[in-house]
Amino acid sequence: MQTDTTRKAVWLVLLAAAGTFALTMGTRQTMGLFLSPMNTSTGLGVGSISLAFAFAFGQLWWGLTQPFAGAVADRVGTGRVLVAGVVLVALGTFITPFMTSTAGLIFSIGVLAAGGAGMAGPSVLMAATTRLVPAAQRGIATGMVNAGGSFGQFLMAPLAIGLSAAMGWAGAMQVLGLLVLLALPAALVLKGNALQGAPAGQKRLTAREAISEALRLPSFLMLCAGFLVCGFHVAFLATHLPGVIAECGLPPQVGAWALAMIGLFNIFGSFGMGWAVGRWRMKSLLVLVYSTRAVAITLFLLAPKNEMTVLIFAAVMGVSFLSTVPPTAGLVAKFFGTANMAMLFGIVMLAHQVGGFFGAWLGGRVFEATGSYNLVWYIDIALAVGAALVHLPIREKKLVPVATAA
Numbered sequence: 001m002q003t004d005t006t007r008k009a010v011w012l013v014l015l016a017a018a019g020t021f022a023l024t025m026g027t028r029q030t031m032g033l034f035l036s037p038m039n040t041s042t043g044l045g046v047g048s049i050s051l052a053f054a055f056a057f058g059q060l061w062w063g064l065t066q067p068f069a070g071a072v073a074d075r076v077g078t079g080r081v082l083v084a085g086v087v088l089v090a091l092g093t094f095i096t097p098f099m100t101s102t103a104g105l106i107f108s109i110g111v112l113a114a115g116g117a118g119m120a121g122p123s124v125l126m127a128a129t130t131r132l133v134p135a136a137q138r139g140i141a142t143g144m145v146n147a148g149g150s151f152g153q154f155l156m157a158p159l160a161i162g163l164s165a166a167m168g169w170a171g172a173m174q175v176l177g178l179l180v181l182l183a184l185p186a187a188l189v190l191k192g193n194a195l196q197g198a199p200a201g202q203k204r205l206t207a208r209e210a211i212s213e214a215l216r217l218p219s220f221l222m223l224c225a226g227f228l229v230c231g232f233h234v235a236f237l238a239t240h241l242p243g244v245i246a247e248c249g250l251p252p253q254v255g256a257w258a259l260a261m262i263g264l265f266n267i268f269g270s271f272g273m274g275w276a277v278g279r280w281r282m283k284s285l286l287v288l289v290y291s292t293r294a295v296a297i298t299l300f301l302l303a304p305k306n307e308m309t310v311l312i313f314a315a316v317m318g319v320s321f322l323s324t325v326p327p328t329a330g331l332v333a334k335f336f337g338t339a340n341m342a343m344l345f346g347i348v349m350l351a352h353q354v355g356g357f358f359g360a361w362l363g364g365r366v367f368e369a370t371g372s373y374n375l376v377w378y379i380d381i382a383l384a385v386g387a388a389l390v391h392l393p394i395r396e397k398k399l400v401p402v403a404t405a406a
Contacts, residue, residue: 013132016186017125018148023183024089024117026152027176030160032239037169046364048102061110063353065118070342071207078128079191081119086183088116093177097170123349126329127342128190142326143274153263161256210340219394224351229387230324231355240363244373248305258314265318273323282327283394289320294384301377
């Protein structure tokens with residue numbers, strides 16, 4: 001009976017965390033579909049809107065909020081942080097159609113929505129899942145939470161297109177903002193702080209002590225460098241893939257379905273990676289993911305551009321899109337334990353979002369300057385190769401957690 005109760009509790013945790021990620025991630029990752037109509041409506045230019053979208057997708061501000069949100073969640077509890085985050089995402093998304101300047105877009109999509117998404121984002125959700133799920137199930141559990149974000153993207157992209165056709169882009173964006181509020185009940189399920197579920201004798205270091213220990217570990221710095229590249233890839237695709245497809249002369253619906261394909265196939269990639277984390281070295285899995293991206297982008301550039309090619313490319317990139325998260329989160333937990341997990345994984349996410357900022361922003365600037373995205377694709381390939389190589393020296397072994405009492 002106890003086993004059944006525990007199993008039900010685990011599934012409730014997974015539903016709450018994955019559902020929250022589905023709503024916040026699904027909304028964020030469909031914003032690229034609004035870039036063109038927003039440009040037509042405001043006349044601000046793709047580059048200026050991409051700058052705002054770089055903030056909106058968390059490519060900078062989203063990342064900056066995560067270590068702080070993680071530190072607060074570690075101490076005062078996950079539930080309160082999630083409530084604040086979900087409300088901010090909903091508010092920022094809802095008021096965006098009223099903004100007619102770059103500064104206004106940065107405030108609504110960037111400061112409010114992206115900041116809220118950072119508070120209700122991977123660092124807090126993954127740490128809560130790691131805390132509440134038995135150690136033997138953490139790999140598959142983080143994979144399932146990650147898959148929730150992908151499932152949200154798979155659902156939200158076609159929904160955004162349908163709503164835009166029925167009520168215009170502004171109404172569609174506001175409906176998406178309201179849908180995010182469905183994540184509020186998850187705060188009750190995921191409440192608690194970092195010491196809950198921590199091993200006996202493990203204490204939480206101060207933020208300064210934990211960060212100092214992390215930054216002295218070369219493997220942690222390498223992990224951050226690789227995740228920065230992941231952010232560049234993810235943000236460029238999420239923001240500019242519809243534009244890339246339009247550049248190929250294909251209809252907007254293909255862009256929506258390509259984003260949906262990325263979300264759908266990342267569900268399989270996330271589940272598969274969650275399963276693999278407990279069976280193979282996590283750094284080797286990350287090398288495989290980044291190598292796959294380099295090969296896929298190269299083949300896409302060489303292939304003829306038609307609907308089938310685009311959807312196949314989207315499917316392959318989808319498998320690797322966010323499948324980096326379970327092994328990356330797993331390595332952070334392996335290096336440092338769970339007592340400061342939200343904050344330390346938040347630092348890794350910050351690196352991811354710095355890369356994401358440049359991916360979203362540079363894509364718009366290069367397109368405005370050259371009329372093509374090709375240069376960014378070449379940068380993508382070089383960065384993928386570099387990310388694969390930087391993970392090779394990571395020392396993946398059982399380390400004494402930095403948060404263990406003396």
